[in-house]
Amino acid sequence: MIAVTLCILALADASFSGFRAHAGRDGRIDKRAAKANAAAIGAAAGAGTLIALGALILGSIGIGLTTYDGLVDAGGRMLLAYVIYATVVACGFAGYFSRWLEVRSLATMLVLGPGTFARPAVILAGAVAAATGGSASVGLLAFIAAAAMLLIEPALWLWFDRRQESTMIPFAPAPRRFPHRRH
């Protein structure tokens, strides 16, 4: 249960990373399809990350570095930190889809913007919580998992910056020559 919930949260977080990595790289007005695509790419990156982390964790049990129970305990502490954050963000989203512009503004200003800002700290806090009271190897795994989640977005920046050549650069004209004044 704990593992499944953590995986769901990680996938949701990764799809938001995809959304954010695409945001600000596509100048069109109607981007619904592109945003959905970006979220899907984020989720796929998240799934890949989870598979790699899963293999690492299973391996650590296999070679006796960690125990299943120790991991579940640590996962529970990690989950607590993330569930609080996820609940706040979910409320922010509820506000963002309200029909009143003022409520939507409040959601952005008070929750969604600060939420993105705080995200790295929250992810690390989850790792700290997991590491506290666990074995050294469990702690190490928790920090590897946190680092992997944090790296998804910058990795997707690179992806979308390269893709930008298809969504933006054609719109950026080749350098134009204007009459140059001599000083």
Add this chain to the structure above:
Amino acid sequence: MSDRDRRRRYPELSDLIVDFTATERLPVRAADVIATLEADGHRRSAKLAATIRQRGEFFDEADADAVLLRSHLELQRLAEEIQHGQRVTRLLRPLVDMLDGPVTIVDVGCGLGYLVRWFAATRSLGADTRVIGVDFNRTLLDAARALADAEQLDCEFVAGDAFALDQAATVYISSGVIHHFTSDDLADFFAAQERAGASGCFHFDVAPTAITPFGAWLFHRARMREPLARHDGVHSALRAHDDDVLVDAVRAGATGWTPLLFDAVGRRMAVLNVMRPIIGLRPELVDAYERELGPLATRLSRP
């Protein structure tokens, strides 16, 4: 702090790395810009300016353009998030509905033309309203046109200077532009619009509240990744004009217009006030506009 001090204290690199006039583009000597920034104590700004490629002694135009285009795309993202289109529409549409005959809205300093294209895509100002974007940066204008073409939007983009407008309009609007001008310049800015025969103007800019500098910093960190966009976003919030400066400038420049404020700083929760407009209207329109605004009229003030 005087305007000049404030502009020197919080320089925006987007003003410095390219130089457009109404008719031409001038090369910018990189060493001069960097030296001036350093002399004024802006080590970080100078370093950032130095990251732009140079060609001979000048900033490489293609590289400066690419940085500006990326920054403006990120700016569009912020406008999308704060739902700027809806914000402008709810104040502008009542006026458009009041006016007889065809209405032309001109967005001054339109950049990538997000707002103009949004109006064209949503037709939120009515199907007959013409929307035109004006900017002196031809690179941004070309990108705006290409983006409009890509979505087959019915809008126009014209090169021009905000102080010598030859694009006639019923109403002039702008977003995030007026902090680029000193208060003396602002009077000329409004004067040019009244002279051009417009019925009024709505110029939106960052509201300088107590939390603005922190909020701007946080949002530009959270939402932007182009270093210049982050840098300028924070400095623009620090340069934002106070309400009374804007009101005085309308009075001084557009002597025939009545200045109005919507969400004057301090009147509502600062957090809702990110982009608030200074409004100038022909006096005979003010009462009717207030009626047409409905419940929102309570947030309008006649300073």
